[in-house]
Amino acid sequence: MKVHGPYKRKSDGRQIVIIIENNGKRRTVSYPKWLMEMQLGRKLDPDLETVDHVDSNIDNNDISNLRVVPRQEHSADDTRRVKLVKFTCAWCDKEFERSPRLVRDKAKKNKAGPFCSRGCAGKYSRMLQLKLVEKLDVQPAVDSEYYKRKYVKASFPPISSDFFIDFMCDIWEE
Numbered sequence: 001m002k003v004h005g006p007y008k009r010k011s012d013g014r015q016i017v018i019i020i021e022n023n024g025k026r027r028t029v030s031y032p033k034w035l036m037e038m039q040l041g042r043k044l045d046p047d048l049e050t051v052d053h054v055d056s057n058i059d060n061n062d063i064s065n066l067r068v069v070p071r072q073e074h075s076a077d078d079t080r081r082v083k084l085v086k087f088t089c090a091w092c093d094k095e096f097e098r099s100p101r102l103v104r105d106k107a108k109k110n111k112a113g114p115f116c117s118r119g120c121a122g123k124y125s126r127m128l129q130l131k132l133v134e135k136l137d138v139q140p141a142v143d144s145e146y147y148k149r150k151y152v153k154a155s156f157p158p159i160s161s162d163f164f165i166d167f168m169c170d171i172w173e174e
């Protein structure tokens with residue numbers, strides 16, 4: 001077995017090695033993954049394991065900067081996150097941020113809003129019940145804008161703001 005490299009892959013700047021097996025077969029392997037396999041003395045399970053750079057610097061392939069992480073965890077951290085969109089509360093005119101998906105879901109259900117808080121949503125529905133206010137327009141639907149959440153620190157907050165908002169919105173549902 002011969003190993004060539006590491007080479008920097010143009011497409012994503014990641015380092016790879018080219019392994020030429022005894023039977024002449026060539027395969028391209030991620031350099032950090034190959035280093036980890038050498039260190040562990042075994043192959044990584046491509047379905048379950050992946051190699052992660054502790055400091056997020058893909059050029060820092062020092063073995064101390066590499067760790068094996070379960071594939072699921074790794075892809076969850078790389079997952080697309082929805083960018084929050086600024087809205088104005090239909091009740092108190094306060095500006096707030098929310099995932100566009102949640103607002104879109106409510107628009108689909110012909111719900112009025114958006115509201116900045118459970119308090120404002122509650123006040124509106126009470127006033128509506130007492131017929132003290134006109135029914136507000138259905139909130140407008142918005143398109144989601146995605147961005148990739150950077151894999152910056154190991155100590156990312158355990159609860160994302162998106163999750164928190166999801167949770168809050170569920171409380172508002174009557």
Ligand SMILES: [Zn+2]
Nearest residue numbers: 089092116120
């Ligand atoms: Zn409000």
